[in-house]
Amino acid sequence: MRKYKLLSIILAFVLVFSLSVPTAHAAPSITVTTLSVDMSGAGKIIGYIQGAPKETEVTLLITCGSDIVHIDQITAGNNGSFLFKLKVNAKYSEKKINVNIGSNAGATPYSVTYTLPYMPPGFEHIDNNSVIYGHDAYTANSIYLADSLTVTDSIIYGGNIIYFKIGDKWYDLMNPKATSSAFFVAENATPNATVKAKTAPLRYYYYGGKIVDFAKE
Amino acid sequence: MDKKSIASGAAAVVLATGLALTPAVTDVDVTEPEVIEEVIIEETEVSEDAEEVTEESSKTEKTETEETKTEKPVITEPKQPHLEAEKPTYEDYTTEIGYSFTYESERAKTITIDVPDYLSADIVTMYVNGAEVNTVLLPGNPNFTTIPVVFEDLSNIEFKLYRMGEEIGTARFIDDILKTNAKAVE
Numbered sequence: 001m002r003k004y005k006l007l008s009i010i011l012a013f014v015l016v017f018s019l020s021v022p023t024a025h026a027a028p029s030i031t032v033t034t035l036s037v038d039m040s041g042a043g044k045i046i047g048y049i050q051g052a053p054k055e056t057e058v059t060l061l062i063t064c065g066s067d068i069v070h071i072d073q074i075t076a077g078n079n080g081s082f083l084f085k086l087k088v089n090a091k092y093s094e095k096k097i098n099v100n101i102g103s104n105a106g107a108t109p110y111s112v113t114y115t116l117p118y119m120p121p122g123f124e125h126i127d128n129n130s131v132i133y134g135h136d137a138y139t140a141n142s143i144y145l146a147d148s149l150t151v152t153d154s155i156i157y158g159g160n161i162i163y164f165k166i167g168d169k170w171y172d173l174m175n176p177k178a179t180s181s182a183f184f185v186a187e188n189a190t191p192n193a194t195v196k197a198k199t200a201p202l203r204y205y206y207y208g209g210k211i212v213d214f215a216k217e
Numbered sequence: 218m219d220k221k222s223i224a225s226g227a228a229a230v231v232l233a234t235g236l237a238l239t240p241a242v243t244d245v246d247v248t249e250p251e252v253i254e255e256v257i258i259e260e261t262e263v264s265e266d267a268e269e270v271t272e273e274s275s276k277t278e279k280t281e282t283e284e285t286k287t288e289k290p291v292i293t294e295p296k297q298p299h300l301e302a303e304k305p306t307y308e309d310y311t312t313e314i315g316y317s318f319t320y321e322s323e324r325a326k327t328i329t330i331d332v333p334d335y336l337s338a339d340i341v342t343m344y345v346n347g348a349e350v351n352t353v354l355l356p357g358n359p360n361f362t363t364i365p366v367v368f369e370d371l372s373n374i375e376f377k378l379y380r381m382g383e384e385i386g387t388a389r390f391i392d393d394i395l396k397t398n399a400k401a402v403e
Contacts (some may be wrong), residue, residue, distance in 0.1 A: 033382030044352060046340060048381045074354075079381050081339035083354040092313070127352055129363055131324070141362045146322035164364055167348025170344075180369035181345050 028052050028080070028107035035099065035112070038168075041088040041119045042127045045099065052105040060084045061100045064092050076103070077158030087207070090121035090217065091109070110143065121217045123196045127206065130165050131173075134158015135203040144206035164193050168196040306391065310396035312336070314376075314388050317358075318368065326365040329358050330376065330388070335401045340379040 028051040037043035049056060049102070055075050062070040070086045082101075094116055101110040119125065126132070129140045135158035138145040145151065162173040169189035177183055205212040315331035332338050332355060343350040343361040353359035367374070371390035378386050378399045386399025387397070 031382065046352070046382070048339065050381075077354040078337060078339035078356050079379065081354060083340060083352060085352075128348070131364060140325055140364060145324050147360075148322070151324060164366075166345060166350070166367075169348075173364070181367050181373040182370050184346050184348065184367070184373075196303060 003053045020169060026051060028056075028103070028105040030101055030103065030107045032109040032110060032112070035114060036112070037086070037088055037116055037119075038128075039117055039119055040125050040127050041090060041193075043086040043088055045082075045084040045086070045101070047082055047101070047110075048080070049076060049080040049103055049105055049107050052076055052103065052107070056080060056103050056105040058082040058101065058103045062086070062088075062097050062101070063101075064095050067092075069097055069153065076105075080105075087127070088116060088119065090119045090125050092116055093119040109166065122202060122214055123199070125217065127207075128165050128168060132163045132165075132199050132202075134161055135199055135201060136206065137202060137204070138206040139208055141208055142206040144211070150206065154204075156163050158199070161198055163190065163199065255332040293314040307391050307396070309398040310389060310391060312397045312399065315396055316395050320365070321362060323363060325362055326368055328368065329359045329360040330395065331358050332342075332378065336378065336385070336397070336399050337380055337402045338378040338385060338389065339381065342377045342379070344375050344377065346373050 019127065028049050029031050030047060030049050032045060032047035034046035035042060045060065049058065050190065057072045057073060058076050060070065061068070064096075066078050069088060069092060072086075074082055086099075086134065096113055096115050099110075099114055103109075124135045127139055131138050131145065133151055133154035134156075136154035138151075160174065163170045164173050164184075165171075166184055167186075169186060170189060170192060171178060171184055172190050175183070175188070203213040205214060221266075312333065314333070317329050319327040319329065321327055326345075330341070332341060334356065339355050340352060341355060341359050342352040345363075345367050350363050351361045353361070371393060375383055376388040376391060376395075376397075378397060379389065386397050388395055388397035388399070390396075
């Protein structure tokens, strides 16, 4: 009888240890915390690779059917974090895209299907933190915004109209009240339809280092 | 098998089952359950109603004597602790963050901030009046370019610091010094 008693205790301990002994080292894993694309087509994907070694390379591939919508590679930052910024073409408006993220850290690739929002071309395709001079739009970081000749040309072509977009709202920088950041609150915003009418037809979008022709968009 | 041995065997199995059902602790599975704090906000409509009641009752009781008027219940404004809590004190904004400006042109200006490494932040987002200006990845000295007028009145600007998807604090300009309430990893 003692034999059975001993056997049952041994079996119980075997069962307990087999279920509770922790894994020595978990493989790196990819977690995405933010995946968003707004009406302008501006998107960002933020996440981290748990357990990633320093300088892990992270790759992003976004496809829509057989089309490559976006492809990029970056070095992971602190804590294995990554940030991808994208600008999705308006032609993919409301379509389903496949977002794939991989790395050289041995993590299982991350893959998800995401439905893009309504993204009309033209006026609505202008990002936040952009400015319109006349009929030309500029991102704030555009190299052309620093070029006086380009901006002067925009004003000569389209008139002395200057609007700034932030928080999906437009603000008239020619308004005498637009002297500080306190102006950029909803009650001071100009209706989108007004800005759209005054700046139409849009000519160029100086996007970072690129020039996008609105007519060919 | 005698009764004793059956009983001891059964006890061992119960013990084993109990321990086995306890979630295994691994070096990965350390996520603590999210604690959702329930905040009860008193509706201000109550006080408005209360004022209306006082007005109405004062009209109907115009004919009453002074004594009855004094007997009317005194309706005091309900305490609104949530409003007091919203007042920013910035007492916990103790860590300074260095910053500098660069004029790109008359039409663009850049702020560069120096987030201390010991905060282990990995993402910083800049906001003006709550609207996002830009998001950048750390390490390095993140810079944010926008139109110069945004930087007139720095009190409307804030930066949110994130660590592995969790917001760890906010940085604000307090008397033109950029300070954060983010804390280092313990």
